[in-house]
Amino acid sequence: MPTPSVHRSWSDALAIYLRAPVLTMLFLGFSAGLPFLLVFSTLTAWLRSDGVEVAAIGFFAWIGMLYSIKFFWAPVVDRLALPGLTRWFGQRRGWMLLAQALIALGLVGLALTDPVGHLAQVAIFSLLVAFGSATQDIAIDAFRIESAPDDMQAAMASTYIVGYRGGLIAAGAGALYVASAVSWEAAYLCMAALVLVGTLTVLIRPEPARLSLTSQLIHEPRVRAFLRATRGKPDWVRRLGAWVIGAIVCPFTDFFMRYRRQALWLLVFVAVFRISDLAMASMANPLYIDLGFSLDTIASVTNIFGIAMSILGGLLGGVLVARYGVGTMLVFGATATALTNLLFVLLASTGDNLPMLVVTIIGDNLSNGLASAVFIAFLSSLTSRAYTATQYALFSSLMTLPGKFLSGFGGLVVDFQGYASFFLVASALGVPAILLAIWIRRGSLLKGAVAQ
The missing domain is CATH 1.20.1250.20 (MFS general substrate transporter like domains)
Incomplete structure (x- = not known):
C-alpha cells in the first residue's frame, strides 16, 4: 500500500538520484525504450522508403497489441525458472537476458531481410522483437519493484522514463541518421549492438532478494489445500497444479484479499x-x-x-x-x-x-x-x-x-x-x-x- 507522506529536505530528496538502484533504471529504461520505435515508426519509414505499399504497412500496427496483452504470459515470467539462466543469474536477470537476446536476434534478422518481397519474414522478426521487448518490460518492472523500498520507486520511475526517452531518441532520430548516412541494414545492426547497454547493466547489477518459488508456494493456503486434496495423484500433476495456482490464481486473489x-x-x-x-x-x-x-x-x-x-x-x-x-x-x-x-x-x-x-x-x-x-x-x-x-x-x-x-x-x-x-x-x-x-x-x- 502507498507509503505515508514523509517530508524530506530538498537535499535529501535530490540525493536519492545518486543511489545505485535509481541509476540502474536509467540504463534499463534505455534498454526498454530502444526496441519500441524499431517495430513501429522507424520500421514503417524503412518500408515506405523501399516502396512497400501503404496498405500493407498499416497492418504492422497490429504488432503493438503484444504490449497490451503481456499480462497473459506475465505469470510465466514471474514464476517459471529458465534452465541455466535462472540458476546463474536469478529469476529477473535471467528473463531480462533471454528477452534481450530475442530483441537482438530479431533486429539482426530485420537488418538482413530485404522488405521488398519478404514482408512475411519482416513481420516474423518484428513480432520477435516486440515479444522480447514486452517480456523485458515485465521483467524490468519486477526487478525495479523488488530492488528498492517504496520511497525510492518514484525516483527509479523517473530515471527509467529518462532512459526510456533516450532509447526512443536512439531508435528514432539515431536510426534515421544512420540509415541516411549508410543504409537501413547498418541502422538496424547498430540498434542490435545497443542492446548491449541493457545486457551489461543486467550482468553488473545483482539479483534482488526474494523468496524461492518453493518457499512462496508452500506458504499459499490455496496451494496447500490443493496438495492435500491431491494426495495419491502423480507427482507431475501435483507440481503442475501447484504452479498454476501459485502463478495465475494467487496473484489475483492476493490483491483482493489485501484490499x-x-x-x-x-x-x-x-x-x-x-x-x-x-x-x-x-x-x-x-x-x-x-x-x-x-x-x-x-x-x-x-x-x-x-x-x-x-x-x-x-x-x-x-x-x-x-x-x-x-x-x-x-x-x-x-x-x-x-x-x-x-x-x-x-x-x-x-x-x-x-x-x-x-x-x-x-x-x-x-x-x-x-x-x-x-x-x-x-x-x-x-x-x-x-x-x-x-x-x-x-x-x-x-x-x-x-x-x-x-x-x-x-x-x-x-x-x-x-x-x-x-x-x-x-x-x-x-x-x-x-x-x-x-x-x-x-x-x-x-x-x-x-x-x-
Whole structure:
C-alpha cells in the first residue's frame, strides 16, 4: 500500500538520484525504450522508403497489441525458472537476458531481410522483437519493484522514463541518421549492438532478494489445500497444479484479499488515471497540421522539445514524491493532466500561433512526465513483492487500455463537434481520476487494507 507522506529536505530528496538502484533504471529504461520505435515508426519509414505499399504497412500496427496483452504470459515470467539462466543469474536477470537476446536476434534478422518481397519474414522478426521487448518490460518492472523500498520507486520511475526517452531518441532520430548516412541494414545492426547497454547493466547489477518459488508456494493456503486434496495423484500433476495456482490464481486473489472491498475502486482508479491524456493523444498531430503548422515545426516543438519537457517532468515527479509523498502528488498529477488538456482548447481557438504551441507542449509534457513517474510509484506500492511481475503487468495493461480504446473515437468527436470541444471532453474525462486521487490521499480507499 502507498507509503505515508514523509517530508524530506530538498537535499535529501535530490540525493536519492545518486543511489545505485535509481541509476540502474536509467540504463534499463534505455534498454526498454530502444526496441519500441524499431517495430513501429522507424520500421514503417524503412518500408515506405523501399516502396512497400501503404496498405500493407498499416497492418504492422497490429504488432503493438503484444504490449497490451503481456499480462497473459506475465505469470510465466514471474514464476517459471529458465534452465541455466535462472540458476546463474536469478529469476529477473535471467528473463531480462533471454528477452534481450530475442530483441537482438530479431533486429539482426530485420537488418538482413530485404522488405521488398519478404514482408512475411519482416513481420516474423518484428513480432520477435516486440515479444522480447514486452517480456523485458515485465521483467524490468519486477526487478525495479523488488530492488528498492517504496520511497525510492518514484525516483527509479523517473530515471527509467529518462532512459526510456533516450532509447526512443536512439531508435528514432539515431536510426534515421544512420540509415541516411549508410543504409537501413547498418541502422538496424547498430540498434542490435545497443542492446548491449541493457545486457551489461543486467550482468553488473545483482539479483534482488526474494523468496524461492518453493518457499512462496508452500506458504499459499490455496496451494496447500490443493496438495492435500491431491494426495495419491502423480507427482507431475501435483507440481503442475501447484504452479498454476501459485502463478495465475494467487496473484489475483492476493490483491483482493489485501484490499478487500477497496480493491475494485483501486482498479477503477488505475483504469481512469491516464484516460484524459491517452484519449486526446490521437488528435494532437491532426490538430497541429489542420492549424497550419509545418512538419518541421511539429517535429522540432512536439518531438525534440516535447521529449525534453517530459524528461524534466519525470525527474520533477521523482523529487516531489520523495519530498511530499505519493498521495499528495497523485492529486497534483491527476489535476495537472486534466488542466493542461485545456491548453489544447486554447490552441485550437488561436490557430497557427507558435508561442501558444510551445506553451501547450510545455504544459502537456511536463504534466504527463510528472504524472507518469508518480503513478508508476503508486502502482509499485500496490504490487505484492510475491507477485510483482504478474500484478504489475495487469496494472500497466489496465492503465492504458481504456484510454487507447476511447482514443479511437476521437476523429468522430472532432468531425461532429470540432477540436475545441474534443479537448474539452478529454479534459473532463480527468475529473473522476482527480476525485479518486483525493479519496486515496485521505485514506478512504486503503482504510483497513492489509499491509504488504
